[in-house]
Amino acid sequence: MTDADEATSRGEPTDNDGxxxxxxTTGLTKEYGGRPIFEGVDLDIASGAMTAVIGPNGIxxxxxxxxxxxxxxxxxxxxTYTGPNVDRPMGYLPQEPAFRPQFTVNETVDFYASLVxxxxxxERLLGEVNLSEARNRRVSALSGGMRRLLAVAQAVxxxxxxxxxxxxASGLDPSMARRVFESLAGRxxxxxxxxxxxxxxxxxxxxxxHVVILESGGVAAAGSPTDLIERYDAADLWDVYDTxxxxxAGDDPATSDGAARRGDDGPTERESVASDAxxxxxxxx
Ligand SMILES: Nc1ncnc2c1ncn2[C@@H]1O[C@H](COP(=O)(O)OP(=O)(O)OP(=O)(O)O)[C@@H](O)[C@H]1O
Numbered sequence: 477m478t479d480a481d482e483a484t485s486r487g488e489p490t491d492n493d494g495x496x497x498x499x500x501t502t503g504l505t506k507e508y509g510g511r512p513i514f515e516g517v518d519l520d521i522a523s524g525a526m527t528a529v530i531g532p533n534g535i536x537x538x539x540x541x542x543x544x545x546x547x548x549x550x551x552x553x554x555x556t557y558t559g560p561n562v563d564r565p566m567g568y569l570p571q572e573p574a575f576r577p578q579f580t581v582n583e584t585v586d587f588y589a590s591l592v593x594x595x596x597x598x599e600r601l602l603g604e605v606n607l608s609e610a611r612n613r614r615v616s617a618l619s620g621g622m623r624r625l626l627a628v629a630q631a632v633x634x635x636x637x638x639x640x641x642x643x644x645a646s647g648l649d650p651s652m653a654r655r656v657f658e659s660l661a662g663r664x665x666x667x668x669x670x671x672x673x674x675x676x677x678x679x680x681x682x683x684x685x686h687v688v689i690l691e692s693g694g695v696a697a698a699g700s701p702t703d704l705i706e707r708y709d710a711a712d713l714w715d716v717y718d719t720x721x722x723x724x725a726g727d728d729p730a731t732s733d734g735a736a737r738r739g740d741d742g743p744t745e746r747e748s749v750a751s752d753a754x755x756x757x758x759x760x761x
Contacts, residue, residue: 498523498637498669499544503553506539513539514694523559523637523669526661528680531690532721537673538571540690541640544671559637563593567639573627577616581607581626584615585633592634604659605629606652620647628656638669645676657683681713689720696720
């Protein structure tokens with residue numbers, strides 16, 4: 477096995493030399509009620525890169541992110557943070573962000589800014605997530621997508637060395653989803669270690685530097701999108717996913733009929749095209 481192959485099997489970014497690693501997991505294992513979610517996961521999360529974790533519903537992506545963040549204790553194995561010693565080493569965008577509904581957008585950002593030991597340019601931050609015009613609107617009056625954009629702002633606020641985003645594109649229209657990925661990729665380019673769990677494979681393929689595919693038991697494959705596409709002789713990341721993932725993996729009851737392969741916002745791009753075509757023909761195929 478070459479060094480690169482060995483690195484790949486460990487879920488390490490092969491396009492980094494290892495010196496940029498900011499979070500390392502070794503033998504990371506999580507069980508709930510004696511049922512393994514993942515076992516023996518070895519990852520090196522690099523700063524200055526976006527690492528995307530993909531896999532079916534219920535496979536353990538959120539649990540893995542929460543374990544990296546220290547919100548969930550592993551059953552076995554370790555998570556080691558080696559980044560700078562700051563008050564807030566890791567930002568987090570949870571799958572279901574909760575904010576005080578009576579706060580305005582500005583007040584929400586100011587509240588979180590008061591908790592971090594760093595100057596926060598609220599105007600720039602809101603501009604980045606396209607919420608400038610909504611700055612005086614109460615959280616209770618925001619759409620679901622706007623709330624997610626606010627959650628993105630909250631996660632990267634104060635420029636933590638690591639940010640873990642659970643389905644950052646969920647509920648966003650295609651151009652905002654792209655904008656959020658672009659913005660996170662920009663943060664990565666500025667040196668942040670960005671970890672996203674996502675079902676939006678086209679954006680992952682475009683913006684992620686490193687992809688970790690989770691399947692029952694742990695990491696099924698990992699590498700840059702280009703490496704994975706070459707390795708599996710695939711047309712795109714969706715094809716890689718289709719090859720690597722057992723359609724019955726995950727524990728969502730919808731998985732068995734293929735629904736778990738859909739994106740955050742419903743069907744994957746490919747399924748949308750197929751169903752649009754069906755709709756165009758009045759459902760006649
Ligand atoms: N606190 C908990 N107690 C018991 N089981 C849990 C707990 N949290 C998660 N699980 C289980 O762990 C498994 C992985 O859940 P997780 O939310 O990490 O999956 P996921 O890959 O993020 O799914 P999705 O794509 O649907 O968000 C699921 O079977 C889930 O029911």
